[in-house]
Amino acid sequence: xxxxxxxxxxxxxxxxxxxxxxxxxxxxxxxxxTFDSRRVREGDLFVAIAGFRQDGHxxxxxxxxxxxxxxxxxxxxxAPGIPVVRVKDARRALALLACRFFAHPSTQLNVIGITxxxxxxxxxxxLHAILAASGDGCGLIGTTEVITGQQRLPxxxxxxxxxxxxxxxxxxxxxxLRYAVMEVSAQGIELERVTGIVFAxxxxxxxxIDHLDFYPSLAAYTRTKGRFLxxxxxxxxxxxxxxxxxxxxxxxxxxxxxIVTYAVDR
Numbered sequence: 001x002x003x004x005x006x007x008x009x010x011x012x013x014x015x016x017x018x019x020x021x022x023x024x025x026x027x028x029x030x031x032x033x034t035f036d037s038r039r040v041r042e043g044d045l046f047v048a049i050a051g052f053r054q055d056g057h058x059x060x061x062x063x064x065x066x067x068x069x070x071x072x073x074x075x076x077x078x079a080p081g082i083p084v085v086r087v088k089d090a091r092r093a094l095a096l097l098a099c100r101f102f103a104h105p106s107t108q109l110n111v112i113g114i115t116x117x118x119x120x121x122x123x124x125x126x127l128h129a130i131l132a133a134s135g136d137g138c139g140l141i142g143t144t145e146v147i148t149g150q151q152r153l154p155x156x157x158x159x160x161x162x163x164x165x166x167x168x169x170x171x172x173x174x175x176x177l178r179y180a181v182m183e184v185s186a187q188g189i190e191l192e193r194v195t196g197i198v199f200a201x202x203x204x205x206x207x208x209i210d211h212l213d214f215y216p217s218l219a220a221y222t223r224t225k226g227r228f229l230x231x232x233x234x235x236x237x238x239x240x241x242x243x244x245x246x247x248x249x250x251x252x253x254x255x256x257x258x259i260v261t262y263a264v265d266r
Contacts, residue, residue, distance in 0.1 A: 042067035116205030149175030159188025
């Protein structure tokens, strides 16, 4: 995905705590950001991520052949004359780079994130409908679709990769929307897709046994949900389902002030 070109030095400012070393780094314009070598365009910054099935480091030659202007990686790579930045965590780097590349759109939108094992899609759809009807304009990122105001797209992932999220936020702002509602999946949290987003409000619907093909235990899954609640600024509200004791406990542990509860039975 692309936006206006950003100088490489400006992008790397966002990565300072993660940078291990740099090579051939000079101030060049970066016209796009991607971790998928198939989508590389001339002037892009390619971020090599070691995935579960494929290792992005193996596709660096392909990215360079297609015109990548610089590379961010976790290991030493061969890229003669090309700026290479080695980082501790490429996934986190991708998220921070995306925030900077698209000029931190979540600082200007009111972003509401909803997590939970079940109910995220329903909750976000209801919130989107209410806020859209209020006249202030609202975008949506979720399991069924993405709505930016300019376009309505079928969703590929419940929580898209960081560059996609930030591009959608930027488009929402340019459309004049004031709100964005998004589903925040456990995988989206764990894989750093929502890192760097400034949330105006968070919510948790429930926590139950799920995704244990991805997580070693319910405790690990629960901690990931809590990590998202910890991303909501302390002066912003968190919605918690009072009918679900674990959600209420998590909200209290990670966000002791500003909890708003809802329930059917309690």
